[in-house]
Amino acid sequence: MTRKFFGTDGVRGTANRFPMTPELALRLGAAAGRYFRRDGSAAHRVVIGKDTRLSGYMFENALTAGFTSTGMNVLLLGPVPTPAVGLLTHSMRADVGVMISASHNPHQDNGIKFFGPDGFKLGDDAELEIEAILEGEVELAAAENIGRARRIDDGRARYLERVKSTFPSNKRLDGLKVVIDCANGAAYRAAPEVLWELGAEVIPIGVSPDGYNINDGCGSTNTAAAAAAVREHGADVGICLDGDADRVMILDETGAVADGDQIMALFSKRWADEGRLKGHTLVATVMSNLGLERHLAENQIVLLRTPVGDRYVVETMRRRGYNLGGEQSGHIVMTDYATTGDGLIAGLQFLAEMVRTEKPASALIRQFDRCPQMLRNVRFASGKEPLADGAVRRAISDAEGRLNGSGRLLIRKSGTEPLIRVMVESEDEALMAQAVENVVSALEAVR
Structure with a gap:
């Protein structure tokens, strides 16, 4: 049904x-x-x-x-x-x-x-x-x-105590200057409070919601403001949440960004080394970069892919008994701590790794070299089914044939917006660009 x-x-x-x-x-x-x-x-x-x-x-x-x-x-x-x-x-x-x-x-x-x-x-x-x-x-x-x-x-206070309990009890954030971008969203009070209570010097942005400015030029989908704040204040790290704080992006001291794939790579390697990674497996979606898969394989960690959506990641984790998963977009799911993606807990785990290793964020945010990837979104009118069009199907088939053995093509309809997402990965960037352009052009002709 x-x-x-x-x-x-x-x-x-x-x-x-x-x-x-x-x-x-x-x-x-x-x-x-x-x-x-x-x-x-x-x-x-x-x-x-x-x-x-x-x-x-x-x-x-x-x-x-x-x-x-x-x-x-x-x-x-x-x-x-x-x-x-x-x-x-x-x-x-x-x-x-x-x-x-x-x-x-x-x-x-x-x-x-x-x-x-x-x-x-x-x-x-x-x-x-x-x-x-x-x-x-x-x-x-x-x-x-x-x-x-x-x-x-006291709902927020109850949540704060749970979040703080995930940070090592013998560690503090003293001496760390942290930019926290709350996207003018749900964590605008909770996130700065947690960081301050753990000892960090906190530089909050995106903490003045007015009903209209949620995710507007800020947060995990637009990290430029946080990157500027990191550089302006000489901060050690930046944490960017989205409007409901279940996603996160991490910025190093230069403003460079680590997406969900890099964060998962860091956590999975650490957890595997500590014997905490159940099944020696990371669960991620079909959108995660090919470079992540290669990096994990080099460390004898299995990458199990699911359809896009953190709920499918979580369902697979629960069914198979795994405890770490997420999405490239910044959902980081750690079922030892939470029932869904939690951007604030993921941010704290990154800070814990900085404290434990005494390394700067720049030494932690790049765990692997990304395979070149292009993603284009094509908006379509309500009632249309562009993926059923014959010309679109031929363009997709042709792109798959050209990429055979040198990359991968992923086409999917968004479950939350009227968008078709076209993603191609390939070491041959010219071939990748051509494949994306051909498929997007075919979609735009019928949207």
């Missing part, structure tokens, strides 16, 4: 445009409430967090109405990182957790992500069942059984 509303990471779209309307959010809350109250018992609860988008207020209220209408009690966390919702769903013994966020997308977008009672994101089967309830007649609670809602004022 094809999912109608749920994409790679929950339901997402432009606020006040289908499917991200308050009406749908209300019905989605009611459907999820009914799904998690199938046994009919009382005392069911949901925790709801959000990032700093203006539309978060609207969706928070709509979801609250939907959940309470089916008898669920709602605990409102306010602005907290996505991983905090996973943590608190489990620790507060909730039946379901909800994060209202469109992650790294601009302010006009928003999304709704669900977590199960174990703190992990819901799987495809659960989402399909919620969709089926949503499209039917949702059974509402009797008037005397309507749920209650209350604010939880």
